[in-house]
Amino acid sequence: MRRLLFAANWKMHLGPAEARAYLKTFRTRYRRHDDRAVWFFPPAVSLEAAAEAVREREDLLAGAQDIHWEAKGAFTGAVSAPLAAQAGAKATLVGHSERRQLFGETDEDTRKKTAAALAASLVPVLCVGETLAEREAGHTLPVVKRQLAAALGGVEGGALRRVIIAYEPVWAIGTGRNATPQDAALVHREIRAWLAAHGAGETRVVYGGSVSLKNIAELLAEPELDGVLVGGASLNPESWAELVQTAAG
Ligand code: 13P
DSSP, X not given: OXXXXXXXXXXXXXXXXXXXXXXXXXXXXOOOOTTEEEEEEOOGGGHHHHHHHTTTOTTEEEEESOOBSSSSSSOTTOXXXXXXXXXXXXXXXXXXXXXXXXXXXXXXXXXHHHHHHHHTTOEEEEEEOOOHHHHHTTOHHHXXXXXXXXXXXXXXXXXXXXXXXXXXXXXXXXXXXXXXXXXXXXXXXXXXXXXXXXTOTTOOEEEESSOOTTTHHHHHTSTTOOEEEESGGGSSHHHHHHHHHHTTO
């Protein structure tokens, strides 16, 4: 059975009380489907509240938006993988384009963060994707493969199969301009080929970038997509529940 992943990246929205209220609404609105999982990535301050609100639901899960690669120490403002796990995280985003572009996160940082996530038994959701300039220069595939190799090069097959890849073209994030299912499928196939060559053919690959109620059915009709990673359209619990439901047919 194809088990779809619907991941909600709340970015810098929804504090602890808002997260609790959101998830209460979501749980009443969303009728559970065995063929789909819904993951929430709240800001760090809301992680524990979100994890608590989904604790008894096997199909729902909370994760961190970012982690530091060290387990502990003098890193003011940072949250480590073990600390996120203590707050209830089961997964973490790694290398989101906003981390890369706005916070100067490097390929080498993504390598260390992926390793730290795996060491703490968090599922790393590694985000890769090209900028508009890179796409227009015809560099989409080399960029994505460079990001994969940098973050995952040292990860052996067994651990690699625990990683999820999110293909998020930077030009599609928050712009209202999504990749077509065909555009995404082409890159997903290359990502899968790279993973298969490194011993992990079964890895899930999800798409992110301006996913909405309007395009979800069309996107998920493409079998290369194992799910979606959604920003803006995940912030309202009613319409997010509808989006997850819509794709259920
Ligand atoms: P939008 O869905 O708002 O384009 O954001 C996508 C994203 O960055 C998810 O991580």
